[in-house]
Amino acid sequence: MAAPPLESGLKVVHALDGRLRLRAVNNPSGGVLEVIAQQLRQEDGIYAVCTNEVTGSLLITFEPSQLSQSQLLGQLQQAIKSTYVAGKTQPIKRSPQVAYRFVQAIPGRVRFRIPRIAHDREYAQRLQMLLAADNQIIKVRLKSAASSLVIGYIPTKYSDTKMPLHLAKLIELASDEFTSTSSKSVSTQQLTREQGNSWSRLRLPALVSVLSLLAGPVGLSISPVIVGGSIAIASLPVARRALECIIEERRLNCDFLDLTAIAIITAGQHFLTSSSMITLIELGEAIRDNTARSSKNQTLDLLSSLGQFVWVERENQKQQIPIEQVQPEDTVIVYPGEQIPVDGHIIKGTALIDEQKLTGESMPVVRTKREAVYASTLVREGELYILAERLGADTRAGRTIQLIEAAPIHDTRIENYAAKIADRAVLPTLLLGGAVFAATRSPARAASVLTIDFATGIRVSVPTTVMAAMIQAARCGILIRSGRALEQLSQVDAIVFDKTGTLTQGNVSIVGIKTTEPTITPQRVLELAAAAEQRLTHPVAEAVMRYAKSQEVKIMPRGEWEYQVGFGIRGQIEGQNVLVGSDRFLQQAGISLEQLDGTHSELKREGYPTIYVASNGQLQGALQYTDPLRPESQQVIAQLRTVLGAQIHMLTGDNRQRANIVARELAIEPECIHAEAFPEHKAEVVRRLRNQGRTVAFIGDGLNDSAGLAYADVSVSFRDGSEVARETADVVLMKNDLRSLTEAIAIARYAKEIIAQNTGIVAVPNLSGLALAATVGLHPMVATLFNNGSSVIAGINGLRPIFSGRRSLVKGK
Template identity: 40%
Template structure:
């Protein structure tokens, strides 16, 4: 295929593809397929110039990765057709309200017509239009309003502002005051349409994170063929090889493999899989090959159900809006009684109808969700997924944030930082070689850390004659007819290796957020490797900013006290706010204690053992790449895996709630004033409508402000935040010898 990259800058690509000029079907398929790539925001095809222009989110997608994906699509016409079919099928299967554009004619046609007729019938134009015709069109355009009123009376069984407004429109129309009700209906429908437009864009922004371009090998009727993810069916035999993720829930019917369930559970759990075993979608196949009989596909898989919990979560709920609506609804009956009383004493219909216009609950109910939805859409575009309005409101009130440690304040991937030799017959290189050889087929953090380290040091690996891995404990391998054990102290002790754990764990290296992995040969301890999950480079800066803003930070972790204290000290956290060796039940107890102190709590975690705490907190936050359980439980997901997104989300939440409060004032004050003016001074109903409904539209426009915010600007990483390792030596949480880590051979 003839192609050439003509222009490339961060966020934008222009590629010359000669076939675009002569093959319109190919051009359409290529455009559709490129659009399906996650984080691609715009695709244009210019057949005359033979060019493909791609705009993408440079903060989410690397230049090299997007170019690689596009070139692979340009070269593979068959794949283009499959992806295009899958994309069209997915769009077709979306709920109607999710994929349909707003029908402006249907929503606004009658209201506009009724207002035009009402204006033409005024003395200003002197057109002879029968009043019953204009009134009939007005009442017809009010049908949606009547339907809401009937629903509230028959289904909800209580009076709402929709009942009040229905009475106001009907009475004014019957009185011959045609312009005011027509204008009121049009402005109300315009307000709702404005909110629906915002909601539509918000939903579309979430769909951008779904990648439908993945293809899988499937064996059907004895033939192997590539099938798109959306076309996989129950009963298909799907072939999954090393490095691929399993796309379905099903049963292994052929082959053996080693599976990594980290994406599913949040923990690096490696399990062996044989014929007859049940496997789950999103599990990574590390080694081997499996033929899987699909039993559940798509949204019916465990992973799909977790994703649906996020997609189907309500986005409109807002405690403030609910509270305002409740107050407004409670005012319905008094307003009706007031109107009846005014008519009984004065006989003035205009003044009697005025209290029926007390509908600030509707205005708040429209403008507040507009502000919330605008903020949710802006958040998604800037790297933060916020589930709903309640989460946004609570985040603005948070005064305490509790962090998990591993994978949240620290990096998931570890690094080798030292080695201690305990047997004279070996050197550091030999210990590293044995450990890396035994771990070479594994993918947990230590295995990846040591594999990467020995590669940079050009240390040769040895062949394993056999090996057996115990999840979370260690690995036993046979190398050159020698039994090699690599793992935790308990794992080696159970195998009969003598280890003075108390003495070895008193080393300074352990205190500095270091963990020890022991290596033994034929029952004799050779030494130990020190590795670390380093703190995230932005963690100390985030903690400093939060504390400066008056938000207290805590750490809850299942890790031991020494490691937890070391991390907290380095990050500048208060040592009195660190809770180590915390089980999931203990985490809930601590959160309950903080709640009893009157604190509003956000919990930030990413693993399976954090799910209970995430569910209990006022606001639950997790990072992308976490377990499905955590993601389905969390209110907020930091999509760019950067804790500075947390500061961004809090600032956005506070600013949004300021806008919400402004909207409440913009709606409530004019509405109450209009009612008082109508009762006391018989205010012209047209003026009343303009003031009342105009304030609602003004509030909605104010609610759109988050959409026009500048691009997100994260604070620079503050190298002075936190504390130094040297200062850590003076912390008296445990007495130990001051062995200098830099002296360890490595």
């Protein structure tokens, strides 16, 4: 039989690096697309093939470095031909398909975007269980909010090129509801065990230390073979880390030095010395791992709240279709209360649009014919006909999610100069130990040199300080997610604030009432405005009603009324024809504003947004409104600028005039004001500051801030911020108070001071002991006292943040 039109009728809808979407010109017969997809999934370099037989579409995700688009199209054509070589398609067994995209890979770590985990909690749980059961996977970080999955693995069984393919199979497998009650129970128990592994690693070293104490100072008769064997088993984690560093990084690290010293000391039957070394080493590792833990996942996405169906007008007929079937150039119809599903331009209608989800601004804006509108924004009033231009991931909202995905992946364990110095000292220490042994032929003296390695004290004191600082911060209502966030916070010298909801309160408030003449009272103007605006849902109307209630104004009944979107309201109040709205609204009604401008020249100078009130054709007055500053904003900005010396920037999706008003109150320089900024602009400002060599903190609370938060060195949000912002942030201010930011920086700087102190506490005794061990010689136990004693003192000193009480930035400088 002749091949259906599919063989020659595939149309490329869009093509990106690593992603190709095609659509059949005519509807293919049932199962054809899936047969083709199954063949393509067997090809190297293809990560996933998703089909939609309703729309006749085929979405292929592939590795562009292995497969060009032309090669992919060739493979596709071959798959189509082989599908019809027998003259008919064969029935297939369908398996659930999962759309996903390979985002980033570094040795030992790979990142995927899986949209399904943002809305399918059961799938996410099954996927976590499968990954937890794979013994090659050592870390899983699933962020439902950003549809992101980051996996850390041991690159021994699978190469860095094959591991993504192995993980892709698990991603597909998780779509099958295979998990029985028992397997769920086992997987849950396994996850619980993994969470407790950090501290459980201390059980064996502690037991071995007790055994060594009983066999040594206490004098019990315990075979040296038993004690030595126990020490050998307890030292296996140290050996594994040393071996991994040699294999993966081709270098010797502190673990190798520790292992050598433990081996020599144990061979000399100094069991208490070697067991105490192991205990201190594993204590430091346990603390480090626990400071690396980030918070659990939430589920929210800029695009996830869009409706599943959309109204479109095709061939002069209105029809409701699935959102996936919307095409560029379609006319999309959006009614009041609905979210706009596409980016495009208005071809008919006027509407009041809430853009807060995308720009962060609480004030709705009026959009009319020929103006641009964006997906994920909400039509509060009015009806729009929109020419669709960009869909799904290509919209501004979709690109914001892509920005978050593409943000750098940082190691959550603290990076500190002291640890680097300790690693650099490994080879010199080994050489010195070898020289001492060559000169003295004494393994004990050589072991004494190797025992004094600097690393033990640093491994204990640095993470102890970090953990103590994070505990103290939590007591103060500040959640710091990792040691790296604490370290970056202590070094911040540029701070970027979102305006709305961060520096301001995020709600419209009335800040002033002006009247045209002394005989008209402000209360009368407020009475007329409140009577006209009652029961309207516009934020300014709600602000008027709140202010009227606070002033105990009696709300007069409203008669016939007419509301015009973007202009204002006309109503009958006690027999008077009252108009409340914009300057254009009153001017269209023939009412002059000159009298008010002449009486109150400060109206334009202050620059506050204004609504005007008129009665029976006469202007009565005006109400000024704004999104007021948080009470603490001025104090916090002043402290950050004067005490910290930080450069302060303000980002906002609001217009330049309103941005300047807020900046003027906070004394922010004009060149540091970034107005009318969409999410990608916020990320660009952060990247530009980082490229200038600055350590950047970004503070924001909305979905629109997520990209900026993701690219900052350290990101800060509020407890009441959006779920995406909270999940993206490194630091969460649980009290919703900006003063917590200065407190967090003070705690971080204090921790940094203690780490510097502890470096000295560890270095001075160990350098002295090293000099003595290399010259006159030291018993291994004495060398251990030098090394472990300084480690204990530094560890105790590292606990000071817990006992220091609350800290301020001024005191902490």
